[in-house]
Amino acid sequence: MSAGAWLAWLVLATPQASSQAVELDAAERAILLELSPVPPVPADPTNAHAADERAARLGQALFFDARLSVDGSVSCATCHQPERDWTDGRALARGLEGLSRHTMTLWNAAHNRWFFWDGRKDSLWSQALGPLEDHREHGTSRLALLHLVAEDAGYARAYHDVFGALPELAQWPRAGRPVAGQPEHPHAQAWARLAPGDQQAADRAFANLGKALAAFQARIVSGPAPFDRFVEGLREGDAEKLAALSPAAQRGARLFVGRGKCVFCHDGPLFTDLEFHDNRVPVGEEGGDPGRKLGIRRLLVDPFNTKSAFADDGGATGRVKIGLLREDSHGGKLFKTPTLRNVARTAPYMHEGQLATLADVVRFYSRLENAAPETPGERLVQPLNLGDQEEADLVAFLESLSDAGVPEALRGPPPTPYVER
Amino acid sequence: MSPLPILRARRARVALWMALIGPLAACDGPEPSVAERAIDEAAEAPAGPDSAQDSGPVAEPAPPATPVLPDFSAAGWNRVESRAGTYVVHWRTPAGAIPRNADFDLEVWVLRDGAPPAELLLDVNAWMPDHGHGMLRRPRAERQPDGSFRVEGLLLHMRGHWQVFFEMFEGTLAETAECAVEL
Numbered sequence: 001m002s003a004g005a006w007l008a009w010l011v012l013a014t015p016q017a018s019s020q021a022v023e024l025d026a027a028e029r030a031i032l033l034e035l036s037p038v039p040p041v042p043a044d045p046t047n048a049h050a051a052d053e054r055a056a057r058l059g060q061a062l063f064f065d066a067r068l069s070v071d072g073s074v075s076c077a078t079c080h081q082p083e084r085d086w087t088d089g090r091a092l093a094r095g096l097e098g099l100s101r102h103t104m105t106l107w108n109a110a111h112n113r114w115f116f117w118d119g120r121k122d123s124l125w126s127q128a129l130g131p132l133e134d135h136r137e138h139g140t141s142r143l144a145l146l147h148l149v150a151e152d153a154g155y156a157r158a159y160h161d162v163f164g165a166l167p168e169l170a171q172w173p174r175a176g177r178p179v180a181g182q183p184e185h186p187h188a189q190a191w192a193r194l195a196p197g198d199q200q201a202a203d204r205a206f207a208n209l210g211k212a213l214a215a216f217q218a219r220i221v222s223g224p225a226p227f228d229r230f231v232e233g234l235r236e237g238d239a240e241k242l243a244a245l246s247p248a249a250q251r252g253a254r255l256f257v258g259r260g261k262c263v264f265c266h267d268g269p270l271f272t273d274l275e276f277h278d279n280r281v282p283v284g285e286e287g288g289d290p291g292r293k294l295g296i297r298r299l300l301v302d303p304f305n306t307k308s309a310f311a312d313d314g315g316a317t318g319r320v321k322i323g324l325l326r327e328d329s330h331g332g333k334l335f336k337t338p339t340l341r342n343v344a345r346t347a348p349y350m351h352e353g354q355l356a357t358l359a360d361v362v363r364f365y366s367r368l369e370n371a372a373p374e375t376p377g378e379r380l381v382q383p384l385n386l387g388d389q390e391e392a393d394l395v396a397f398l399e400s401l402s403d404a405g406v407p408e409a410l411r412g413p414p415p416t417p418y419v420e421r
Numbered sequence: 422m423s424p425l426p427i428l429r430a431r432r433a434r435v436a437l438w439m440a441l442i443g444p445l446a447a448c449d450g451p452e453p454s455v456a457e458r459a460i461d462e463a464a465e466a467p468a469g470p471d472s473a474q475d476s477g478p479v480a481e482p483a484p485p486a487t488p489v490l491p492d493f494s495a496a497g498w499n500r501v502e503s504r505a506g507t508y509v510v511h512w513r514t515p516a517g518a519i520p521r522n523a524d525f526d527l528e529v530w531v532l533r534d535g536a537p538p539a540e541l542l543l544d545v546n547a548w549m550p551d552h553g554h555g556m557l558r559r560p561r562a563e564r565q566p567d568g569s570f571r572v573e574g575l576l577l578h579m580r581g582h583w584q585v586f587f588e589m590f591e592g593t594l595a596e597t598a599e600c601a602v603e604l
Contacts, residue, residue, distance in 0.1 A: 031580075264552075264579055273522055275557060275578045320524065324574035326559045377553040 022250040029234060031257040036231035038269045038341070041110045041218050045313035046306050047125045047211045049162055050110070050218055054419045058158040059216030060410070061417035062209065067148055068132060069096065070139035076131070076213070079103045082406045085345040086220060091353025095137035100289060102353040105346045108339055110218035113274040113321075117335045117351045118295025122321055123311070126304040128213035129206060133177050141177035141187050142206035143169070149209070158418035163208045167201040178303075203303070207310040220410060222341040223403035227253070230400070245400050251390075252397025260365070260384055260394060271340035271401065278332040278375040280368060281350045289351070292334035296327055332375025344399040362386070362394045448501045448600035483539040484568025490530065503589060503596035508533050510587045510598045521580055521604040527572040529562070531589055537568035544588040545572045547602070551582055580604045 024032070049055035062068060066075040074095045080086040086106035093099040101117050109115075115127035131137035132145065149155040150166050159166055176190030183189070194202065226244040230253075233241030245253065256262045267273045276292040283289070299322065304310055307318030335351045349355045355364060364371070366386040374381070386394070493500065497513045511530040519525055531541055543562040548555040560574040577583050583602040589595065 264581065267580060268522065273578050275522075320574050324558045324561060326555075326557055379551070379553040 022247060022254060024234075024254060028254055028257050031263060032231060032253060033234060034268065035257075035263075035271065036228045036269055037224070038108065038222055038228075039111075041108075041221060044110065044123065044125075044214070044218075046123050046311040046317050047214055048312040049208075049211045050125075050215050052162060052215055054158065055162045055212045055215035056219055057216075057414050057419050058155070058162060058417045059212035059214065060414050061155070061158070062213055063216055064413040068138055068140060068145060070144070071096070074138050076128075079131075079137075080106050082411045085342050085406065087346045089347070091348050093137075095131065095134070096139045097136040099136050101351050102348065104336075104338060105342065106217055106220045107222050107341050107346075108270050109220060110214070111270050111274075111339075114276075114295075114336060116295065118291050118298075119276060119336055120295040120298040121302065121304075122299055122306050122318070123214070123304075124217055125207065125210035125214035126302065126306070126310075128210040128217070129304055132209075141175045141190075142202055143173055143176040143190065145209060146202060146205050147172075147174055149205075152417075154417045158416075159205075159208070159212075161418055162212065163205070167198065167205055169198075169202070172198065172202070204310065207304055210304070220406075223407075225341070225403045226400040227397075246396055248393045248396035249400040250397075252393035252395070253400075255386070255390055255394050256397055260386070261380075262365075262394075264380065265337045266340050271343075272337040274337065276334035276336055277380065278334050278372075278378055279350075279365075280371040280374060280381045281352075281364065282354055282370040283333070283372050284352065290333060291351070292336075296325065299325075300327075332378060333372070334375070340398060340401055342402050344402050345405075358395045358398050359391065362391045362398075366391055448499050448602075484537040484564075485566070488537055488568040490532075493530070499600065501587070501598045501600045503587075503598040505596050507594065507596050508589050508598060510589075512587070512600075519575075519577065519602055519604065522578045523576065525575050527560075527570075527575060529570040529572055529587065530568070531570070531587070533591075538591050540591060542590040543570050543572070544586075544590075545575065546586045546588070547575070547577055548584045548586065549579060549581060550584060552579065577602070577604055 044050040063076040063080075066072050066078070068075060078095060079088045079093050080103065081088055088094070088103045091102060093101060093103040104117065110124055112124070113119075113122070115121040115124065116130070121127040121130060129142075132140055133142065146166065146169055149159050150169055156166065173190035173193060175187060176194065177187045178191050179185040179188035183192075191199065226249070229241050229244035230250075232238065233244065256266075265273050265277050265279075278291075299305055302308075305318055305322055306313075307315045307322050309315075311318055343349075344358060347357055349358070349361050355361045363369075365381070366384045368381070368383045371381075491498070491511075493511045497517050499512050501510050501512075502508070503510065509532045511532070512527050514525050514527055516525065527545065529543065529545070531537060531543060541564075543564075545560045545562055546555060556576060557578060558574050558576050560572050562570045562572045565571055581604060583604060585600045585602050587598040587600075589597070
């Protein structure tokens with residue numbers, strides 16, 4: 001049978017009109033087959049410890065430890081709560097202070113090419129370093145963190161097991177970090193008192209903490225969802241597996257890869273193209289978030305980017321990833337395409353949490369009510385003009401991307417930060 | 422990879438447009454000529470390293486005087502002429518196909534009168550006309566000792582219709598060849 005003539009008839013047992021067989025043409029079927037299963041976590045050549053169980057254990061302990069903040073009140077899990085699918089349920093994130101963007105989920109984070117909504121980080125380990133020193137999030141400093149690790153017997157052992165000896169830091173200031181543009185800041189003044197070689201050693205150890213956090217986050221991988229079983233059914237011609245998706249969800253799947261054009265950006269098994277788009281989502285009155293445009297500028301000057309000396313591949317990844325990055329093609333307010341895996345459990349949505357429910361999201365793309373003006377030249381986001389039933393079908397499909405939830409082993413700190421030998 | 426049904430009509434329009442403008446947008450795939458013919462043509466070509474050295478700074482190494490050209494009729498090679506017909510571009514991906522949303526390199530041969538010009542600069546770019554945006558990368562084309570170019574850092578991040586542009590610069594001459602790629 002030729003590919004063009006291929007039709008998949010998904011015959012379902014229920015008699016209602018809305019649950020009749022869903023017909024997929026060859027192109028729709030081919031795209032759906034590409035959307036499952038979730039592939040293994042890719043290797044990160046910039047982090048030599050990404051697959052090290054001991055690093056992951058240390059990272060998990062650090063992730064849940066509120067001592068990694070200036071006042072002991074904020075951990076990574078404050079915003080990335082496992083019981084909320086690694087988000088916080090808020091429209092806008094809140095650490096020590098309120099932030100201007102929505103918390104992104106950590107599901108499948110190790111697959112990402114860029115990190116944060118604006119892609120200002122280009123590795124998972126480097127991403128982990130940012131919030132620790134952000135005065136609105138953890139508000140701590142690399143020197144304070146290194147003292148914590150050195151003085152906590154469990155951390156010190158775990159660090160040594162993975163990375164070797166910590167720097168000799170007993171004489172270092174208790175807190176300190178570079179503070180761009182604020183030489184009078186106490187952290188900046190303390191940092192300036194360190195010899196250049198000590199600064200470099202501190203940076204190296206700080207990067208190592210990020211690599212341990214990344215090793216843990218690389219284990220946050222979504223499990224099989226009803227959609228994955230459905231795709232198995234498509235592949236195998238198994239009617240029972242095909243029935244894993246309700247008729248509404250099947251119709252939604254067809255819309256997703258067809259008239260809805262969702263798959264253009266939400267592509268691949270992670271349902272993201274890993275890149276940046278202006279989706280015209282309504283913005284606040286200020287509307288001042290430049291998104292990717294500023295993200296690129298910050299990435300280029302980031303001392304922990306993949307071109308830096310702290311990347312374990314000698315800068316090979318960064319030479320292409322950053323070296324060949326086109327800086328002039330991001331004219332509008334572009335934000336990263338988020339994954340849709342487990343999206344039904346990560347409300348609210350969009351970079352400022354502007355839309356409360358999945359139904360709101362679908363309705364927005366259908367009607368573009370209150371949409372922001374188009375980025376000049378970008379023509380991707382136009383009203384879909386879906387009917388009510390079609391909007392509901394798309395929501396049903398998105399709900400079929402949910403797995404069984406966060407594994408128990410990832411929900412809290414490990415018994416020890418080190419692995420017993 | 423199969424196309425989206427919704428794009429078929431659009432692609433048909435693109436195909437019609439391509440047919441109307443002929444070689445501007447055509448990408449012919451493997452050509453019938455054989456490597457021996459190309460070698461003969463190259464041997465007769467006037468351009469050479471000496472003339473290149475006379476015309477200002479040379480950013481790229483000049484090709485050998487009698488380059489050995491690949492068999493462009495072999496599987497995997499694509500062929501496209503520049504808009505004014507001065508250049509013929511042969512290109513292929515080492516992996517055999519352009520991946521969607523993954524890094525890839527190109528091996529590119531640019532021939533004028535059957536031979537690689539000595540002093541030639543190449544830029545490669547890509548554009549999604551349906552979406553109104555291009556690549557998020559600036560690929561790097563590096564001249565190889567054999568006269569070809571290795572282009573690294575390409576990444577077509579979305580499915581759909583792409584136009585890949587090969588821009589040739591030689592002295593005061595600038596021409597573009599264009600290929601359609603469906604992902």
